[in-house]
Amino acid sequence: MSLNATPRGERTHITVFGRSNVGKSSVVNAITGQEISVVSPIRGTTTDPVYKAMEMLPIGPVVLIDTAGLDDEGMLGELRKQKTRELIDRTDLALLVIDATAGVDPFYEELLAELYDRKIPVVGVLNKSDARADAAAAQAEAEARLGLDFIPFSATQRTGIKELKQAIIDALPQEDDRFRIVGDLISPGDVVVLVVPIDSAAPKGRLILPQQQTLRDVLDSNAIAVVTQEDQLQAALNRLAVKPRLVITDSQAFSKVAADTPKDVPLTSFSILFARHKGDLNELVRGARAIEKLKDGDRVLIAEACTHHRQSDDIGTVKIPRWLREVTGKQLQLEHVSGYSFPPDLDRYALVIHCGACMLNRRAMLHRIAETQAAGVPIVNYGVLIAYMHGVFPRAIELFPSAMKAWEESDGPKK
Amino acid sequence: MSLNATPRGERTHITVFGRSNVGKSSVVNAITGQEISVVSPIRGTTTDPVYKAMEMLPIGPVVLIDTAGLDDEGMLGELRKQKTRELIDRTDLALLVIDATAGVDPFYEELLAELYDRKIPVVGVLNKSDARADAAAAQAEAEARLGLDFIPFSATQRTGIKELKQAIIDALPQEDDRFRIVGDLISPGDVVVLVVPIDSAAPKGRLILPQQQTLRDVLDSNAIAVVTQEDQLQAALNRLAVKPRLVITDSQAFSKVAADTPKDVPLTSFSILFARHKGDLNELVRGARAIEKLKDGDRVLIAEACTHHRQSDDIGTVKIPRWLREVTGKQLQLEHVSGYSFPPDLDRYALVIHCGACMLNRRAMLHRIAETQAAGVPIVNYGVLIAYMHGVFPRAIELFPSAMKAWEESDGPKK
Incomplete structure (x- = not known):
């Protein structure tokens, strides 16, 4: 270990x-x-x-x-x-x-x-x-x-x-x-601001892995990272002599961070970067739009790549179902699968919601997205869903023109 | 896991x-x-x-x-x-x-x-x-x-x-x-620069734990961290509108970082902060001084708190012995112990070199330092030893007046 x-x-x-x-x-x-x-x-x-x-x-x-x-x-x-x-x-x-x-x-x-x-x-x-x-x-x-x-x-x-x-x-x-997390968006010497909320869920004395990986990719790109909690973001920006190239925030702090980040500074979230790193951001953005179109009786598949011990506020079986109920107001039929098997009859579903896939590599995740696409079913992952829940669209995808196009072309009601 | x-x-x-x-x-x-x-x-x-x-x-x-x-x-x-x-x-x-x-x-x-x-x-x-x-x-x-x-x-x-x-x-x-890593040295809104070299030994996509823990302690203190590789340190300092409160570097980059950090900005190393966090910095600084006084035939105890798989360039059995030979030029008798047992007859040794103690808590490490002190034997740990090897003294301890005093009062030849 x-x-x-x-x-x-x-x-x-x-x-x-x-x-x-x-x-x-x-x-x-x-x-x-x-x-x-x-x-x-x-x-x-x-x-x-x-x-x-x-x-x-x-x-x-x-x-x-x-x-x-x-x-x-x-x-x-x-x-x-x-x-x-x-x-x-x-x-x-x-x-x-x-x-x-x-x-x-x-x-x-x-x-x-x-x-x-x-x-x-x-x-x-x-x-x-x-x-x-x-x-x-x-x-x-x-x-x-x-x-x-x-x-x-x-x-x-x-x-x-x-x-x-x-x-x-x-x-x-x-x-x-291979796809970088953020390295393809920045140049050596750029200043990148990472907004890392420290709440009771943060593991003591550490950073969660996606934050670590992003910070490391900034350093690997010979850029400079400014790491701050959301309450110090304005102070951090004031202490800089230059405009940052990019601000990246945890989705949960998105609205506060969006208010404090000048409009001409690009802003995105860790979830969006990881959805892009791990899958097909355009397709997942289209999947987020499909949530608003769900109807009574629709089947939704919640797929997790690994079997894990479920906690009392488990994201797949508790949080997401509760949130879907609140947002759609519809009677949905939720089904759950976990492990390396993905059901063959995907066309039974109106939407697939996939986990962040930390146990799957990019190739496997892209394959699952392609299978879902082939069945004509929209797919979204936890990261994009959480970003969507926190109202990060469309600002958090302005950096990515093709994802922005996918967002604008999806015919869901404007949020 | x-x-x-x-x-x-x-x-x-x-x-x-x-x-x-x-x-x-x-x-x-x-x-x-x-x-x-x-x-x-x-x-x-x-x-x-x-x-x-x-x-x-x-x-x-x-x-x-x-x-x-x-x-x-x-x-x-x-x-x-x-x-x-x-x-x-x-x-x-x-x-x-x-x-x-x-x-x-x-x-x-x-x-x-x-x-x-x-x-x-x-x-x-x-x-x-x-x-x-x-x-x-x-x-x-x-x-x-x-x-x-x-x-x-x-x-x-x-x-x-x-x-x-x-x-x-x-x-x-x-x-x-309880002792913080760096939180007691900084105030909310302070800018703290962390210099993190990315070399082949750095784990891919991550930061090593002491760097993570320090960064987290900066955030927990509501301060702002600027994280950079050593080659971008000057650029990072130029991009700041304020003077940083503190620069913390990996020991291996110390001389370059010391040259690039203005004299009126305090500078220390991760090893020094962790020696303080985990043990008695004053005593360990005195222990570092004892290296220069070793004589032919002296017994040196190298103590590790856990038994681990030894790699070919193992620090305790290969790197430190080689370095002691080079620096002292003396014929030393090195003895090794590992695990939770600490030998009772400590007065046989001219110096104890202890590992970083990631498997021991502060209480246990302080107890070992006290035991060694009681036997009249100097003790240094890997972190302070590495810092010493990289020539960080005395600049890296100027922040800590009592450690500085311990350094000045030790009667070893000035380095």
């Missing part, structure tokens, strides 16, 4: 696929065994994949997903397919492991086609390359059949590890291609 | 003492059972106490220490005494549990004398008060014999919990009496 644990959703997901007995777990162990900061594996039932979190320099925090459980012969074909699809949904990079002494079969062709279809980079691993004298021939055969390069590897001899890591680094999208 | 876990050393330590079978564990469970955020207990061997971390409002994060293991009849008397002493060393408040059907005996008198001797507040708990019709008589008898008020309690009936919590709150020192 680390005091500074990276949430799983912020880690690069590397999934290890392959037939039974090709040595997937030993490939994972060979990679993680060289590293210092391996977190204990979390194993659920035997059909659940095993997640191993580690730091892989220079990539940063990754999670290696060992799909050993998927080999279970007792598992029904349909269930296995569904589990594989769910894994692919959240895979940033796939390792395809084959056994040099066994070669490839149609299983690999199908899997590879699906991975390519989903535009997921794949690295081939020829395991047990020490167990066959003509390993080079096996490699050539596999490469010809699948059109994929393979790295000769031996988990037992511990050979090929360095080459495999380099191939992973080369295959992953560059850091710059 | 929480992503924002409070380190144990920052929690208020409440230790539950009492004879075997008085129901210590059920008292702990009755208290924690009402709370939401109970962390799983960590149990080592049967003789180790069990630590249960929880939030106890309005106190904040506490750890309840269940000393059940100390009852083990198989444990030798001397070992039990030593374990009890170690527990008392880190106790902020003691719960003394007696069994209404059994009453008190000399064990309690001795324990209470030791607790009072160490100025630790004690709350009496009369457990099993439901199991005896004349519980009030038992209470009166115990109170008369020990001179301590007892709260009638029944873990099985779940009565007395509210009263016990109130007694704990009343008995604990007030928040304001």
Whole structure:
């Protein structure tokens, strides 16, 4: 357990696929065994994949997903397919492991086609390359059949590890291609004001993670952060000799902060930045508009990516339902799902409300948004919903022209 | 496991003492059972106490220490005494549990004398008060014999919990009496500049805990934090319309930051603030001076409060020994201890170098400093040692007149 644990959703997901007995777990162990900061594996039932979190320099925090459980012969074909699809949904990079002494079969062709279809980079691993004298021939055969390069590897001899890591680094999208929290909006030397309310819900002696991540992204951008509670915002602005590039506030303080921030200074909220970081802000803004159009009898799906201990004022089962009742005044049918499964019959719903997805990576969240869109159903997440509740629209999205357009084009009544 | 876990050393330590079978564990469970955020207990061997971390409002994060293991009849008397002493060393408040059907005996008198001797507040708990019709008589008898008020309690009936919590709150020192990190040095509306270098060792997307805690203490003080990397410090100062009240930097950037900070702006380091927060800065500053006086053959004790996985460039076993060799040029005999045990024969050493003590509370750290002082041995901690290595003295302690005096009065050669 680390005091500074990276949430799983912020880690690069590397999934290890392959037939039974090709040595997937030993490939994972060979990679993680060289590293210092391996977190204990979390194993659920035997059909659940095993997640191993580690730091892989220079990539940063990754999670290696060992799909050993998927080999279970007792598992029904349909269930296995569904589990594989769910894994692919959240895979940033796939390792395809084959056994040099066994070669490839149609299983690999199908899997590879699906991975390519989903535009997921794949690295081939020829395991047990020490167990066959003509390993080079096996490699050539596999490469010809699948059109994929393979790295000769031996988990037992511990050979090929360095080459495999380099191939992973080369295959992953560059850091710059991925979405920043705020770094793409600011320049070195800019002053960015972060408004952080300290109330009884704030953890003692710390900042909550989204605030930390935003502050860190400001520093990573060589910009300067001014951090203040909302009551000191005006004092903070007065103590600056320059106009800030941007003010970012917690949604709950939005109206006070909006009143104190000059009109020519851009203003947004942590929730909006994270909705953009984690998903498709335009689509989520359209989803917020759909709330006003809900009718009596409409079904609303409240989806959470993880199962967590529910507190008495749980956001998904207590706060959001109460708030929906108050705002819409309608009799809605609320349904709840949690975990990695997303229901297939999404078109039953008038709206999907999704959690902040701290356990899902961006790829998985975008996939869920796309599935919901494909079913013709609007989707909003907790962050945008909370922002909406606190009246941050449209000022908090003026910075983002396409989200602003999505807001203006949605035909809900103007708020 | 929480992503924002409070380190144990920052929690208020409440230790539950009492004879075997008085129901210590059920008292702990009755208290924690009402709370939401109970962390799983960590149990080592049967003789180790069990630590249960929880939030106890309005106190904040506490750890309840269940000393059940100390009852083990198989444990030798001397070992039990030593374990009890170690527990008392880190106790902020003691719960003394007696069994209404059994009453008190000399064990309690001795324990209470030791607790009072160490100025630790004690709350009496009369457990099993439901199991005896004349519980009030038992209470009166115990109170008369020990001179301590007892709260009638029944873990099985779940009565007395509210009263016990109130007694704990009343008995604990007030928040304001405890040491702040930086809050006592600043006023509302002050601008405090935090210099946070982002290097390869910084965890991705986050701030390390001491930086977070300092930033949070600035916000808790209704002051305004300006957070910047060292290369932007000059730009940050130029963008301010006022002079900052204080600049705080990571020790590694000290010389650059000292050059860029105007002489009339106070400057210190996170390590110095934490040495003060966690221990006795004056004594640790004197300890730093002792490094220069080490002679060939001197024994140096390097003490760490927890056992952790040692990395290849481990601070205690690799970095500090290397640095001591370089700076002193002497043949030193380094000895290492880790865990809650502190060797009794401290006078064998010419210097004690203690870790940052994130697993010890302030009380325990102060106790270790006092023990070392009593043995006539200088003590320094990692934070002050690192600050010393980076040449922060004396500028970083000018803010603290008594530490400055300790520095000037130490008769080591001027650095």
